[in-house]
Amino acid sequence: MTPEEILGQLQQRFGPAITEAEVKGVEVRATVKPEVAWDVCRFFRDAGFEYLNCLSGADWTTHLEVVYDLSSLQQTPKAHLRVPVNRDTPTIRTVTDIWPAANWHERECYDLFGVRFDSHPDHRRILLPEDWVGYPLRKDYADERMVPYTEYGMEEKLAKAEGEKPAVKAVPRPAPVQPAPPPTPAPEPREPS
Amino acid sequence: MSEIHMPIPVGTTVVVERTDETMEEMYVNMGPQHPSTHGVLRLMLKLDGEYITDCVPYVGYLHRCHEKIGENRNYTQVIPYTDRLDYLASMSMNFGYVLAVERLMGLAVPPRAEYMRVILAELQRIASHLIWLGTFGLDLGNFTIFIYCFREREMVLDLFEAVSGQRLNYSFYRIGGMAMDFPETWIEDCRRFLEWFKPRLPEYDALMTDNILFQKRVQGVGILPARTAVDYAASGPMLRGSGIAWDLRRNDPYSVYDRFEFDLPVYDSCDVWARYLVRRQEMAQSVRIVEQALAQLPAGEIQAKVPKTIKPPAGQVYARTESPRGELGFYLISDGSPKPYRYKVRSPAFVNLSVLPEMLKGCLVADCVAVLGSVDIVLGEVDR
Numbered sequence: 001m002t003p004e005e006i007l008g009q010l011q012q013r014f015g016p017a018i019t020e021a022e023v024k025g026v027e028v029r030a031t032v033k034p035e036v037a038w039d040v041c042r043f044f045r046d047a048g049f050e051y052l053n054c055l056s057g058a059d060w061t062t063h064l065e066v067v068y069d070l071s072s073l074q075q076t077p078k079a080h081l082r083v084p085v086n087r088d089t090p091t092i093r094t095v096t097d098i099w100p101a102a103n104w105h106e107r108e109c110y111d112l113f114g115v116r117f118d119s120h121p122d123h124r125r126i127l128l129p130e131d132w133v134g135y136p137l138r139k140d141y142a143d144e145r146m147v148p149y150t151e152y153g154m155e156e157k158l159a160k161a162e163g164e165k166p167a168v169k170a171v172p173r174p175a176p177v178q179p180a181p182p183p184t185p186a187p188e189p190r191e192p193s
Numbered sequence: 194m195s196e197i198h199m200p201i202p203v204g205t206t207v208v209v210e211r212t213d214e215t216m217e218e219m220y221v222n223m224g225p226q227h228p229s230t231h232g233v234l235r236l237m238l239k240l241d242g243e244y245i246t247d248c249v250p251y252v253g254y255l256h257r258c259h260e261k262i263g264e265n266r267n268y269t270q271v272i273p274y275t276d277r278l279d280y281l282a283s284m285s286m287n288f289g290y291v292l293a294v295e296r297l298m299g300l301a302v303p304p305r306a307e308y309m310r311v312i313l314a315e316l317q318r319i320a321s322h323l324i325w326l327g328t329f330g331l332d333l334g335n336f337t338i339f340i341y342c343f344r345e346r347e348m349v350l351d352l353f354e355a356v357s358g359q360r361l362n363y364s365f366y367r368i369g370g371m372a373m374d375f376p377e378t379w380i381e382d383c384r385r386f387l388e389w390f391k392p393r394l395p396e397y398d399a400l401m402t403d404n405i406l407f408q409k410r411v412q413g414v415g416i417l418p419a420r421t422a423v424d425y426a427a428s429g430p431m432l433r434g435s436g437i438a439w440d441l442r443r444n445d446p447y448s449v450y451d452r453f454e455f456d457l458p459v460y461d462s463c464d465v466w467a468r469y470l471v472r473r474q475e476m477a478q479s480v481r482i483v484e485q486a487l488a489q490l491p492a493g494e495i496q497a498k499v500p501k502t503i504k505p506p507a508g509q510v511y512a513r514t515e516s517p518r519g520e521l522g523f524y525l526i527s528d529g530s531p532k533p534y535r536y537k538v539r540s541p542a543f544v545n546l547s548v549l550p551e552m553l554k555g556c557l558v559a560d561c562v563a564v565l566g567s568v569d570i571v572l573g574e575v576d577r
Contacts, residue, residue: 052426054511054522054539069511069524069539073423073439080511101426104547112260127253127576136261 003028003077006047014040027078037083038093041068044079045098048072055095055105057113058082059139064090064113085115094120112137203244203555218246221558225254229332229562232572234546236561243557248550252543252575259577263536268294268368268503271536276362278538279574281324284317284353285516286574287366292447293512293523294368297505305493306370307449312383312486313356313365315479319390320349321517322472322479329469329566330401333410338400345393348386355379368503370496380487387480394477402473411465415552415564418463425548428541429519430475431568434468436461441515453485465567472569475517502531511539518542518569538577542570 001009003023010030011018017040020031032040049070058065063084070079085092094117095102106117107126114135117123125132134141224235233254239247259278263271275290276283288310295302302310327342350360355376357363365372401407417427419435432439438459442450458474460467505527513522519541526535545568552564 050423053513053520054524054537056524056535056537056539058526058535067524069522073437073444080509099426100421100424101544101547104543125253127256129253136258 001047001075001077006044006077006079009047010040010043013043026076027080029080029082031082031084034083034085034092037066037081038095038098040081041095041098044070044081048075049077049079050099052095052099052101052105053078055102055109057109057115057137059113059137060084061139063087064115064138066092066109066115068095090115091118092116093118096121111135114138203241203246223561225251230565231328231570232575234565234570234572234575236549236565238553238558238561240558243559245553245556245558245561248553248561250546250549252546252572255572255576257577259538260536263533265532267531268505268533271533272366272368273362273364275538276364277573278540278577279321279516279518279521279542279571280361281571282317282321282517283361283363284313284365285321285514285521287364288314288448289512289514289516289521290523291366291368292514293510293525294503294505296512297508297510297525297527298368298503300369300497300499302370302448302497303494304449304491305374306495306497308486308490309371309375309495310366310448311450311453312483312490313353315482315486316349316352316383318479318517319476319483320346320353322476323349325472325517325566325569326397326401326476329563329569330407332562332566333407335400335404335407338397341393341396341400345390348389352379352383352386355382367496369499370494374495380490383483383487387484391480394473397473402470408466410560411469411563411567412462413464413466414556414560415465415567416463417548417552421548421551425551426544427519427548428544429515429517430468430471431519431545431548433457433459433471434567435463441513441520445513447512447514449486450482452489453482455479455481465563468567468569504529504531509535513539516541518571518574519545538574540574540577542568542572542574543576546570546575 003026007021007023007028011021014036017033017036018030019033022029049072051071051073053071054069056067058067064087066083066085068081083092092115094106096106103122104126106120107122107124109115110117110123111125111127112135124130219240221238221240222235223238224230225233230236235251237249237251238245259274262274272287272290275286278286323342323346327339330338353363354360356379357365417431417435419437422432422435422437436459438457440457443457455478458471460470507527507529509526511522511524513520521541522539524537524539525533528534549565549568553561556564
């Protein structure tokens with residue numbers, strides 16, 4: 001099927017739940033409401049997109065987003081789906097039952113963005129330690145260890161430009177910031193059984 | 194008791210009459226410090242006797258906040274960080290990243306730079322597979338292949354040092370081209386290396402491929418059915434070792450790969466042996482590609498005209514390339530500023546590692562190292 005046909009079928013089936021849709025080259029791009037995201041993914045899987053290239057998160061400050069990049073080993077079209085999720089209660093249904101590849105990708109998205117995936121078989125952090133507080137890839141993540149980057153020798157340069165003798169001064173560390181508490185307790189880690 | 198000599202199916206509870214004991218599952222921890230996990234990887238193995246019933250990988254020991262750092266750097270400043278993702282294939286990491294940024298900008302790269310990219314990427318593929326081959330053999334007890342492979346790899350590293358000044362972590366690709374041109378005698382040196390390297394491949398065959406001990410250890414072990422490989426989005430030699438003829442250089446060509454003739458090694462047996470053969474043959478095919486690229490190398494400039502501050506237009510791109518480990522994808526969101534808004538690395542080793550539990554179920558614990566070696570992971574890329 002051509003990308004245009006896929007887009008046509010998609011819009012026909014889901015109508016207003018597809019907030020944005022276009023075809024760019026061989027790629028079908030669509031922004032999908034979170035309530036129908038799983039069904040849209042099922043639709044794409046049935047349309048032949050059996051290969052989940054990438055599942056990532058994005059933080060748009062007003063909301064979070066889960067992004068799916070799909071392709072097929074048999075046909076040329078690709079798909080790029082974006083699902084905005086609520087920032088305060090970021091929950092979306094898992095797609096591990098559609099693409100098992102999503103398992104680790106969703107764990108990473110939870111780990112770094114805090115998006116909860118309903119019915120995920122192994123919902124726990126993957127890259128950070130289990131007891132980490134906070135979701136680092138969010139734009140509002142603050143940590144006392146994040147010292148701002150200043151160009152080496154900048155203070156001396158600025159002082160010289162003004163004609164003053166540069167004072168030897170260390171860059172002050174910012175005061176320790178308490179990380180924001182997580183909105184809801186994380187799901188129970190699954191016991192290895 | 195005539196049944197005592199039949200193999201016991203995995204998961205059976207056996208009652209030994211004499212002492213009335215039952216066999217239970219045992220947990221064995223492998224890693225994170227282990228000579229054969231190729232980095233800091235922890236595998237929790239559940240054993241039923243000597244059979245592995247499940248494996249739970251724990252990753253993240255080498256997490257270095259790569260994606261968060263990328264959001265706070267210029268597009269050009271990110272390039273040295275990409276080197277350190279898969280530090281054994283830095284040229285390929287650079288390639289994938291600059292390709293993504295150029296797609297975002299709609300930038301055309303001069304032809305000489307395109308050919309340089311392919312030459313260096315294929316030499317990098319050879320070097321990466323040499324490390325893989327050497328360490329894989331070492332894990333299985335073949336010490337000679339380790340020394341031989343590293344000897345050849347040193348020659349590739351000498352070539353890379355001549356061209357970029359670095360033995361590892363080259364940061365040689367730039368957005369719009371390359372950092373520098375080849376030095377004067379580099380092309381002849383490269384050809385001399387290829388002439389030296391071509392007879393070495395049969396030597397490796399004599400040590401490994403034709404070695405009955407090696408064959409017995411890897412044939413029929415670590416089965417990855419094609420269906421599972423696609424479901425778990427495995428890529429690279431994992432797919433080609435399961436009978437799926439999929440290589441991004443052939444099926445979704447980027448740069449100038451469509452101008453070269455090379456074969457795609459695909460094997461059907463879905464085991465460690467198949468993946469071994471795929472990588473072994475890929476080295477020979479990379480030699481072919483480098484020779485053709487050197488012959489076709491055009492003259493000209495090596496860097497397109499780019500503004501001093503690279504500010505791609507607002508938009509997003511997912512660009513994928515075939516790194517030695519599989520499909521390397523870079524997902525970039527730009528908001529028009531000099532720094533990426535979102536920078537995600539789709540690491541082939543990360544995704545390939547997620548299918549390891551499926552391959553290990555039913556294997557003997559002694560085969561765990563062989564199966565893990567056949568996945569060819571680099572923890573820098575898995576953990577970012």
